[in-house]
Amino acid sequence: MSDARLWLAGLVALPALVIGASTLRLDVAQLRRIATAAALAMLLVALGIAVSPSLHDVSIRTSALSAVPGGEAIIRIDTLSAALLPFAAGLWLLTVAVTPRAALDRRGLRRTALATLITLASFLTESAIVLLLLSMASVWVFLFALADPAHRYQRRVVAAYLGFSTLLFAIGVGLLVSPGAQNTTVESAGMWLIVIAALVRKGIVPFHAWVPEVFDHGRLGPAILFNAPQLGAYMTVVLIVPRASPEMLRIIAILALATAVYGAALALVQASARRACGYLFMSQSALVMAGLDCTSASALAGGLLVWLSAGLAFAGLARCVLVLEARRGRLDLTTYHGGYERMPVLAIAFLLMGLACTGFPGTLGFIGQELLVDGAVDVFPVMGFAVVIASALTGLAVLRMYFSLFCGRSVALAHADLRLGLKPREAWTFVALVLALVGLGVAPRALVDSRFAASDEILRQRQERMLEGGR
Amino acid sequence: MSVPLTWLVLVGVGSPAVLLALLGVASLINRPLPERWTASLAGTSMTVSFAAFFVAFVVRGTATTGAQLLSYGAWSTSYEGGVAIEFLVDRLSLAFAALSAAIAGVVSAFSNRYLHREPGYNRYFVLLALFVTGMLLIALAGNVAVLFIGWEFVGLSSALLVAFFHERPAAVANAFRVLSVYRISDAAMLAAAVLLRHVAGTDSLSLLFGSGVGTTSALTGANATIIAILLIVAVAGKSALLPFSSWLPRAMEGPTPSSAVYYGSLSIHAGCFLLLRAAPLLEQAPLARLLAGVLGASTAVFAGITTRVQSDVKSSLAYASLTQVGLIVVEIAIGWYTIAFVHLAGHACFRLLQFLSAPNVLHDLHGIEDAMGDRRSPGSGDLEVVTLNRARQRLFLIALERGFLDSLLDRGIVGPFTRLARQLTLLDQWLCDAVLPARRPVAVDAGEDQDE
Numbered sequence: 074m075s076d077a078r079l080w081l082a083g084l085v086a087l088p089a090l091v092i093g094a095s096t097l098r099l100d101v102a103q104l105r106r107i108a109t110a111a112a113l114a115m116l117l118v119a120l121g122i123a124v125s126p127s128l129h130d131v132s133i134r135t136s137a138l139s140a141v142p143g144g145e146a147i148i149r150i151d152t153l154s155a156a157l158l159p160f161a162a163g164l165w166l167l168t169v170a171v172t173p174r175a176a177l178d179r180r181g182l183r184r185t186a187l188a189t190l191i192t193l194a195s196f197l198t199e200s201a202i203v204l205l206l207l208s209m210a211s212v213w214v215f216l217f218a219l220a221d222p223a224h225r226y227q228r229r230v231v232a233a234y235l236g237f238s239t240l241l242f243a244i245g246v247g248l249l250v251s252p253g254a255q256n257t258t259v260e261s262a263g264m265w266l267i268v269i270a271a272l273v274r275k276g277i278v279p280f281h282a283w284v285p286e287v288f289d290h291g292r293l294g295p296a297i298l299f300n301a302p303q304l305g306a307y308m309t310v311v312l313i314v315p316r317a318s319p320e321m322l323r324i325i326a327i328l329a330l331a332t333a334v335y336g337a338a339l340a341l342v343q344a345s346a347r348r349a350c351g352y353l354f355m356s357q358s359a360l361v362m363a364g365l366d367c368t369s370a371s372a373l374a375g376g377l378l379v380w381l382s383a384g385l386a387f388a389g390l391a392r393c394v395l396v397l398e399a400r401r402g403r404l405d406l407t408t409y410h411g412g413y414e415r416m417p418v419l420a421i422a423f424l425l426m427g428l429a430c431t432g433f434p435g436t437l438g439f440i441g442q443e444l445l446v447d448g449a450v451d452v453f454p455v456m457g458f459a460v461v462i463a464s465a466l467t468g469l470a471v472l473r474m475y476f477s478l479f480c481g482r483s484v485a486l487a488h489a490d491l492r493l494g495l496k497p498r499e500a501w502t503f504v505a506l507v508l509a510l511v512g513l514g515v516a517p518r519a520l521v522d523s524r525f526a527a528s529d530e531i532l533r534q535r536q537e538r539m540l541e542g543g544r
Numbered sequence: 545m546s547v548p549l550t551w552l553v554l555v556g557v558g559s560p561a562v563l564l565a566l567l568g569v570a571s572l573i574n575r576p577l578p579e580r581w582t583a584s585l586a587g588t589s590m591t592v593s594f595a596a597f598f599v600a601f602v603v604r605g606t607a608t609t610g611a612q613l614l615s616y617g618a619w620s621t622s623y624e625g626g627v628a629i630e631f632l633v634d635r636l637s638l639a640f641a642a643l644s645a646a647i648a649g650v651v652s653a654f655s656n657r658y659l660h661r662e663p664g665y666n667r668y669f670v671l672l673a674l675f676v677t678g679m680l681l682i683a684l685a686g687n688v689a690v691l692f693i694g695w696e697f698v699g700l701s702s703a704l705l706v707a708f709f710h711e712r713p714a715a716v717a718n719a720f721r722v723l724s725v726y727r728i729s730d731a732a733m734l735a736a737a738v739l740l741r742h743v744a745g746t747d748s749l750s751l752l753f754g755s756g757v758g759t760t761s762a763l764t765g766a767n768a769t770i771i772a773i774l775l776i777v778a779v780a781g782k783s784a785l786l787p788f789s790s791w792l793p794r795a796m797e798g799p800t801p802s803s804a805v806y807y808g809s810l811s812i813h814a815g816c817f818l819l820l821r822a823a824p825l826l827e828q829a830p831l832a833r834l835l836a837g838v839l840g841a842s843t844a845v846f847a848g849i850t851t852r853v854q855s856d857v858k859s860s861l862a863y864a865s866l867t868q869v870g871l872i873v874v875e876i877a878i879g880w881y882t883i884a885f886v887h888l889a890g891h892a893c894f895r896l897l898q899f900l901s902a903p904n905v906l907h908d909l910h911g912i913e914d915a916m917g918d919r920r921s922p923g924s925g926d927l928e929v930v931t932l933n934r935a936r937q938r939l940f941l942i943a944l945e946r947g948f949l950d951s952l953l954d955r956g957i958v959g960p961f962t963r964l965a966r967q968l969t970l971l972d973q974w975l976c977d978a979v980l981p982a983r984r985p986v987a988v989d990a991g992e993d994q995d996e
Contacts (some may be wrong), residue, residue, distance in 0.1 A: 457738035
């Protein structure tokens with residue numbers, strides 16, 4: 074077994090270890106410690122893979138699953154996936170480290186590890202069939218998280234939207250990999266179905282209604298873990314971008330830009346902090362899809378950077394909301410809750426993660442948005458203006474949330490003996506995430522270069538397919 | 545010659561940036577430095593910054609009159625495009641940078657005593673460092689990205705300082721209103737940048753601020769006019785020109801030193817400075833120049849009237865400041881660039897002194913009134929003498945209501961936007977209901993549904 078495969082095995086073994094440990098009779102706190110250690114180890118291993126170009130040559134190809142000439146890689150590490158692996162590990166670490174103790178159970182930890190394993194496996198494959206199976210598995214895990222009677226309505230909404238998406242995805246993949254479908258209308262029809270499936274999965278207008286609903290009244294933790302990795306964007310990059318016509322990509326970009334503005338505008342007026350989070354996520358994650366328009370390597374690299382920055386920053390922001398809810402109950406944005414003095418670390422982390430989410434200068438998101446605008450402005454200037462409007466509105470929405478959640482006179486001040494501060498585990502996790510977002514924003518060269526390399530690779534694949542298809 | 549200048553500018557900008565990093569990380573990990581350390585670090589940082597820019601100004605000013613683009617690399621090593629770190633250095637930018645650092649140093653020293661033992665002491669200095677870094681980036685920006693970074697730093701720090709006393713709901717609400725106008729300004733600035741890139745294929749400000757305007761075929765006629773108008777909108781938002789003036793009195797909620805440095809001396813002049821820098825562009829866009837002149841003049845008249853009826857000294861000073869800002873904009877529109885810069889620098893220093901000494905003056909005045917046993921009656925000014933009674937009443941009403949700008953903004957923009965967004969939220973909920981036969985349940989209370 075080569076070095077790279079050994080690293081890969083280690084990477085996959087860690088969440089599997091936690092799934093196995095969750096079946097033992099361990100104390101929940103012990104299991105959390107194991108999960109946290111495993112997530113940290115996975116982050117280190119993933120970072121090791123990301124910074125070692127020699128480990129990027131793993132590829133296991135097969136023709137058994139499709140009739141695509143030359144087969145597809147069911148497992149591979151390339152420049153695209155190399156940065157997504159630490160991203161998945163970081164999301165898992167964030168989840169297990171800051172989940173409130175009272176809300177912690179064995180099944181939840183197992184589900185979290187399973188969701189991470191699915192995300193990881195998805196980022197490692199470019200096979201349409203494998204991606205379809207993993208997509209179905211992730212939806213199933215998400216639905217399982219909404220299984221309690223209190224969330225029956227939200228489960229049905231998710232089942233309706235994501236079931237529709239999965240069905241279209243399955244039919245589309247079937248058409249795409251069927252014998253003789255290459256460069257025919259069958260492939261084109263399959264592509265359109267996969268595009269719609271990806272749009273539903275990503276919560277792009279007009280297929281978006283399930284996202285704010287599940288954030289608002291569903292369970293926020295699983296919603297973050299399901300949405301933040303943005304498997305819909307990955308589906309688009311791997312399956313759609315190499316094959317799609319420019320018109321198809323332009324339609325995706327226009328819908329994505331509309332979503333970015335729409336989500337930002339609606340996030341600004343919400344009374345519920347959770348629902349505002351849902352719209353913020355819609356807005357920022359849509360920018361990733363806008364970057365996939367492939368107008369230039371720069372715009373594509375910008376989209377790939379926004380994918381990482383918005384995903385991490387948004388997950389951190391939503392986790393802050395969860396941590397606050399654990400102390401205060403449901404959060405209403407129409408009043409001021411106060412409490413900055415009691416939780417300054419959380420307040421500052423919330424503000425900085427929110428700003429990172431909106432692409433504020435000095436954070437990683439800024440570089441991504443700059444590249445996005447810079448690359449697209451020559452051939453698609455409307456993207457530049459849409460990003461400007463979305464950025465202005467999301468900035469306001471984040472500040473509104475910050476003012477409401479941390480400013481004003483705290484009612485709890487009357488009970489000075491109440492301990493509402495963060496635990497060290499929570500505080501250090503948030504601090505580390507903020508430092509990562511700001512540190513990568515101030516010194517982003519290595520990451521920017523790696524995203525440019527990934528975008529070059531994607532554009533090269535697309536060029537080759539176009540030449541093969543004679544389009 | 546260029547090597548020391550490169551280093552001087554780097555030290556000048558880097559000094560407050562390092563201060564920001566030090567104080568920011570200390571705040572983030574909830575280990576704020578002792579006041580003594582914070583004050584020493586802030587004082588040292590501002591002094592070093594001022595010294596660096598002063599020396600750079602002397603070096604540059606005696607050497608040449610042209611502009612020089614200093615490049616500090618880019619945020620990508622092997623690919624074209626992306627964000628380059630560039631500063632455009634000439635006598636104007638270095639003079640404004642030195643002025644900013646000097647004023648920030650004075651305010652820093654004043655604030656150390658003014659905010660002694662204030663719970664938000666450390667937070668104040670973090671935001672001050674953010675502001676100074678932003679002002680220096682605005683002063684020296686060599687491309688749109690760097691300019692925008694500075695613009696955003698100034699805007700965010702301004703809003704957070706308005707909400708400095710964040711236990712007061714009014715302060716927080718006003719901070720949000722200030723930020724809302726700033727975002728309009730930011731959006732206009734970014735839109736100008738997008739258009740500049742689209743028509744000229746570059747985001748270099750030497751094209752706007754230097755001799756490139758007019759000689760580049762892309763930046764003439766309609767394109768130059770549109771970009772210039774967008775810049776004027778950005779300037780109007782940041783400098784509180786009409787029709788964006790209503791945020792200015794709201795911004796007085798912050799501590800006095802921050803009001804002094806933002807709305808008396810530096811931030812409010814940032815827009816004027818940007819217009820001065822963009823003078824070559826304005827000269828190619830007479831329509832935009834006319835617009836700037838009209839906005840400046842009307843703002844000066846409006847602020848001049850409004851300042852006379854303010855009931856608190858900070859608001860009165862803020863509107864007085866705005867009067868001068870309006871006049872500076874008129875001077876720029878006419879083309880009196882040197883006078884405009886001298887006016888800007890002199891006014892910034894004078895108004896800073898007024899703001900900082902206002903609490904003491906009020907204290908002394910109250911002491912005098914207590915000693916006299918009576919309140920001093922305000923004298924009637926020239927305007928009151930020359931205007932007709934009915935016109936005076938109308939002017940008084942307009943001034944008292946600050947031009948009704950707030951209600952116009954609420955009715956014209958905020959109200960319709962909020963109503964539309966709420967309708968769309970309901971539509972989204974309907975889209976969920978529409979796909980299901982079941983009825984939407986009563987909202988689940990959170991608290992128990994936080995687990996993984």
